[in-house]
Amino acid sequence: MNLAAIDLNLLVAFEALLEERNVTRAGQRIGLAQPSMSSALTRLRALFGDELFIRTAACMQPTARALALAGPIGEALARIRETLAPDTAFEPATARRRLTIAVTDYGDLVVVPALVALLRQEAPGIDLVVRPIADPSAILAALERGDVDALIGGHLPGSPRVVRHRLFEEDFICIRDKEHAEPLTADEYLRLPHALFSSAGGDGSPGVVDAILAMEGRRRRVAVTLAHVVAVPFAVAGTDLVATMARRVAGRFAEIAGVTLMPLPYDTPPFAIDLLHNRRATADPALRWFLAVIERIGRSL
Template sequence: MNLAAVDLNLLTAFEALLEERNVTRAGRRIGLAQPSMSSALTRLRALFGDELFIRTAAGMQPTARALALARPIGEALAQIRATLAPDLAFEPATARRRLTIAVTDYGDLVVVPALVALLRQEAPGIDLVVRPIADAAASLATLERGDVDALIGGHLPDSPRIVRRKLFEEDFVCLRDKGHAAPLTPDDYVRLPHVLFSSAGGDGSPGVVDAILAAEGRRRRVAVTLAHVVAVPFAVAGTDLVATMARRVAGRFAEIAGVALMPLPYDAPPFAIDLLHRRRAASDPALAWFLAAIERVGRML
C-alpha cells in the first residue's frame, strides 16, 4: 500500500466509529457532518476490504477485522498525538485538576489509600473521585466513553480500545480465628465451614479455589455469604469459620479483627491487579502523570 495515497484522517474516523458505535456521534466528535462521516466509512471499507462496522439495533458493531485493527491503529494514533502535542510541562505541585477512577473493593482497600497519600504529598491540587466497580462490563463502557479516567482492580474485562497495565500480582491466604491458628491441611479446608464474600449477593460465582477442588472431586461448604469484603474477617473472628481472601486485603484487617493468616493448602495461581485507561491518555500530560503515579503506587504495595 502506498502510504502517500492514504488519507490518514480516515484513521481518526475509524477510531471515532469504534468508540462511539454511531455514525452521527462519531462525526460530531471529529468535526464531520453525518454525510461526510458516512463517506469516510465507505472509504475505510474500501481501504481495508471489509465492512468494518455492521449496523444493528444496538449500534454499529465492529467486525472481526475492525477489532483486529483497533489496537494497532489506536497505538499509532496515540504515538502521533504524543509526538505532535505541545511540550507543556506539567507541575503536579501546583496543578489543579479533577480526576475520576473506578475501582473494585480490592482497589478501594489496597490501592486507593496509598494513591491518596501520594497525591496529597505530590499533587495536593488534584481532586480525586473514586467510584465503585459493581458491574465490570458497565465500568469498562464508562471508561471507553471517557466518563472515568481509569479502572483499577483484578479480573477486569479486556477491550481493544483500552490499554491494560499490570500493577502487581496478588495471591490468596486463609483466615481463621486466632484460637485456631494451626496450619490447614487440604482435608481441613473442605471439612470446615467457609465464609464467602459476594458483592452481587447470593452464593457468588465459583472461584479459582472451587475449580481446584472440583478437579479433585471435592467441594467446600459455604456457611455464610457476605456482601462486604471488610465484614469477612470479623465474621471469622471467634468462630470455627475459615475464609479465603487476597493477601493484602486480609493483612489490613488481621490484627484489628483478631484473626490469623495462614497458607492456602491448595496451589492456587496468583492473579493480576491491573490499571486500565484509554489510549489517548498519553497525549494529556496531567493524566499521563497520574497514571504513572498509580504505577508507582503499585510498585510500593
C-alpha cells in the same frame, strides 16, 4: 497502498466509530456532521475492503477485521498525539485537575489509600473521584470514551482500545478467628464451614479454590455469603468459620477484626492486579504523570 493518497483523518473517524458504535455520536465526537461521518465510513470500507461496522438494532457492531485493526490504529494515533502534544511541563505541586478512576473492591482497599496519600503529598490540587466497577463492560466503555481515566483491579476485561499494565501479583490466604492460630490441613479446610464474599449474591461464582477442589472431586461448604469483602473478617472473628481472601486485603483487617492469617492448604496460582487506561492518555502530560504514580504505588505494595 500509497500512504500519500490516504486521508489519515479516516483513522480518527475509525477510532471514533469503534468507541461510540454510533455514526451520529462518532461524528459529534470529532466535529463531523452525520452525512460527513457516513461518507467517512464509506471511504473506510473501501480502503480496507471490509464492512468494518454492521448496523444492528443496538449499535454499529464492529466486524472481526475492525477489531483486528483497533489495536494497531489506536497505537499509531496515540503515538502521533503524543508526538504532537504541546511540550508543556506538568507541575503536580501546583496543578489543578479532576481525575476519575474506577476500581474493584480490592483496588479500593489496597491501592486507593496509598494513591490518595501520595496525591495529598505531591499534588494537593488534584481532585480524585473513585467509582466502583459494578458493570465491567459498562465501565470499560466509559474508559474508552474518556469518561474514566483509569481502571484498577483484578480480572478486568480488556479491549484493543485500552492499554493494560500489570501493577503486581496477589495470592490467597486463609483467615480464622484469632483463637485458632494453628495452620490448617487440607482435610480441616474442607471440614470447616466457609465465609465467602460474593458481590453477585447467592453462592457466587466458583473461584480458583473451588476449581482445584472440583478436580479432586471435593467441594467446600459455604455457610455464609457476604456482599462486601470488608465484612468477611468481621464475620469470621469469634466463630468457627474459615475464609479465603486476597493476602493484602486480609492483612489490612487482621488486627482490627481479630483474625489470624494462615497459609491456604492448597496450591493456587497468583492473580494479577492491573491498571487499564485509554490509549489517548499518553498525549496528556497530567495523565502520563498520574498513571506513572499508580505504577509507582503498585511497585511499592
